[in-house]
Amino acid sequence: LNERDCPTSLASILCRRVLEEISRIEPELCGYRPQEQVYHPLKLMQETIRKLAEVCTFYTDNARLSELPPPPSSILYDPIISMYGIKNGRRTMEDRHIAIQDLHRLFNVKNAAGPASYYAVFDGHNGCDAATYANCHLHHYLVQSEHYPHNPEAALREAFTTTDKHFIEKTAKGSSDSGTTAVCALIRPEESMLYLAWLGDSQAILVSRGSAYQLVKPHRPDQPEEMKRIIQMGGSVLHVGTWRVGGNLAVSRAIGDKMYKPYIASEPDITVVPLTGKEDYLILASDGLWDFLSEKMVVHAVDSYLAENKGVAGGVSKHLVQLAKKRLSRDNISCITIFLRDPSELADNKDCSTSSMEVHDLEQPASVVDQLWMRHPNEAVGGKHNGRMDEDDMGPETDVDSVDDVLLSPSIAAAKAMVSQAQANTTTTTTTATSVWPQERLQKEQQIWLQTLPWSYADVVRKSPPKKPTVQEDIKVNKLTEPETPVVPPLPVQHEPQLDTVLDNAMEAKEKQEAEDLVEQILQDSAVITKGEEIKNYVGDNDVDSGEESEEEWNYIPGKE
Numbered sequence: 001l002n003e004r005d006c007p008t009s010l011a012s013i014l015c016r017r018v019l020e021e022i023s024r025i026e027p028e029l030c031g032y033r034p035q036e037q038v039y040h041p042l043k044l045m046q047e048t049i050r051k052l053a054e055v056c057t058f059y060t061d062n063a064r065l066s067e068l069p070p071p072p073s074s075i076l077y078d079p080i081i082s083m084y085g086i087k088n089g090r091r092t093m094e095d096r097h098i099a100i101q102d103l104h105r106l107f108n109v110k111n112a113a114g115p116a117s118y119y120a121v122f123d124g125h126n127g128c129d130a131a132t133y134a135n136c137h138l139h140h141y142l143v144q145s146e147h148y149p150h151n152p153e154a155a156l157r158e159a160f161t162t163t164d165k166h167f168i169e170k171t172a173k174g175s176s177d178s179g180t181t182a183v184c185a186l187i188r189p190e191e192s193m194l195y196l197a198w199l200g201d202s203q204a205i206l207v208s209r210g211s212a213y214q215l216v217k218p219h220r221p222d223q224p225e226e227m228k229r230i231i232q233m234g235g236s237v238l239h240v241g242t243w244r245v246g247g248n249l250a251v252s253r254a255i256g257d258k259m260y261k262p263y264i265a266s267e268p269d270i271t272v273v274p275l276t277g278k279e280d281y282l283i284l285a286s287d288g289l290w291d292f293l294s295e296k297m298v299v300h301a302v303d304s305y306l307a308e309n310k311g312v313a314g315g316v317s318k319h320l321v322q323l324a325k326k327r328l329s330r331d332n333i334s335c336i337t338i339f340l341r342d343p344s345e346l347a348d349n350k351d352c353s354t355s356s357m358e359v360h361d362l363e364q365p366a367s368v369v370d371q372l373w374m375r376h377p378n379e380a381v382g383g384k385h386n387g388r389m390d391e392d393d394m395g396p397e398t399d400v401d402s403v404d405d406v407l408l409s410p411s412i413a414a415a416k417a418m419v420s421q422a423q424a425n426t427t428t429t430t431t432t433a434t435s436v437w438p439q440e441r442l443q444k445e446q447q448i449w450l451q452t453l454p455w456s457y458a459d460v461v462r463k464s465p466p467k468k469p470t471v472q473e474d475i476k477v478n479k480l481t482e483p484e485t486p487v488v489p490p491l492p493v494q495h496e497p498q499l500d501t502v503l504d505n506a507m508e509a510k511e512k513q514e515a516e517d518l519v520e521q522i523l524q525d526s527a528v529i530t531k532g533e534e535i536k537n538y539v540g541d542n543d544v545d546s547g548e549e550s551e552e553e554w555n556y557i558p559g560k561e
Helices: 008-023 041-058 129-144 152-170 224-232 295-308 316-326 343-347 410-424 444-451 457-462 496-506 509-528
Strands: 080-086 095-100 117-125 179-188 193-199 203-208 211-214 237-240 242-245 269-274 279-285 333-339 359-361
Touching: 008 041, 080 095, 080 316, 095 129, 095 333, 117 129, 117 279, 117 333, 129 152, 129 179, 152 179, 152 193, 152 269, 179 203, 179 279, 193 203, 203 295, 211 295, 224 237, 279 295, 295 316, 295 343, 316 333
Parallel strands: 211 359
Antiparallel strands: 080 333, 095 117, 117 179, 179 193, 193 269, 203 211, 203 279, 237 242, 279 333
16 A cells, blocks of 8 residues: 555555454465464465455445545644665665554554554564564554553553563574564654654654754663673673674664573663654664764755755655665665654755754753764764774674675785885885885976875775786785884985885785886876876875776785686
8 A cells, every 4th residue: 555655544444444354254264374373474465455455446436435534634643754674785684664654543442542653663683583573563562452542651561572572482492583673653643742662772863943852772782781780680791893792682672582581671661752843753763774874964864855855755764774875884774754744844944954953862952962974984873883993893783794804905915014114114204205215216297296195005005906817826914013213214215225125024026026016006197197286186085096996996805816
């Protein structure tokens, strides 16, 4: 129904009628297996689609259609939503998400004060079983709770623990050890209340008048209260890239993960937010988005998208997911955006200007997020990375699917050794490009150009040519360290043998020749630069000389030729 743009107010009515029709059929005809107490998915789906077609045909009669209740007049009763999810760089898609616009009508909830909307994002790990189960059953256990609808907080807490209990029982004899985080939102417009419950590190923000309020405090082992709870129960918290329960799980609460019970708790934290009518939208997403986009960046992206698309909000979540992917997120990403005001109004609202945005934490309402952009393209905003990318970039909740480290080609490694050795033998006041290579090997324009270069290994890498497809022995590079107090005088420009001595200490004769060829290639490329032009006008931060990136150049791994 969603794929065919069925109005959500009508979809809930149709789904309820289909559910009633299916319940009248003998379970065996729908694929029910009494011995296993499960339904055959394909047969149940076929019967459901057949009944849906019958119900839709029934309401093609205008007289019958007119008997249905009219759509709600307020957007809060039938919010505009945008949903999107991608597998991204992972081998499998382990995220799940769901949106039910009229929960009470779908499940025929009695004694409810008006309608309710339910939204949830589940970020699975070690398989998708737990996320799939929670996606299908958590809202069902919510409306079945004896506490619902009069006590939503207690009902949500019971729904989480019941979902976890039944999933553990279901997989007790199986091989599934999967788990999932969860963030669920329940909106009850008649009471003007938002109930948010979560486990793990999937998060949610509420944006009001251009300000983003973080509603979730992630459950991670590095939180003092979580670490204390786990250790007191006899568990362990080890630092493997980041703090992990048992050295494996980077979340401290989840549904499933039977191997880590009782240390991985299933009792959620719950936040209750009164809705004043000034709220713009609510965003739920897995950590694949939040680890690479700050709250300010998300609000800026949504406002920009609405302005560019004149208030059409259907692609907002997809836009956010693609933005996180562009910032090198490799994890599964799922996102739901629920608009609590008309998006067309937000597109013209000057209060949502990004220049005046502030990001607040509920515990510290006056705090402002200082870090808007990431310092490193691989550095996560969400706090899982500590900046030492080579040592601690260990991935999300469980196993490492890939590493960020790419082995350097032998020629680049040789050049790096030469640069390090040259810098170790020069003072900081005289370390320039022309003081390392003999000037007689350079043209005058090249000498002037090299003097403008920032002396860094990044320039050598950026200007390095693709590796030639030849087979050779690995270059052995000596590890050189820079002395604390340089005592060697600067290299005289006219003494070329001193450069030979530097190179001989770094590599063998064959390796030296290859490194010199690389440097010579760098100098030849610089001949096209006009006199006095700075390097920043030649190659940008994200550009390469050829105008397009060479996959062989940037993804070279020794031994893969």
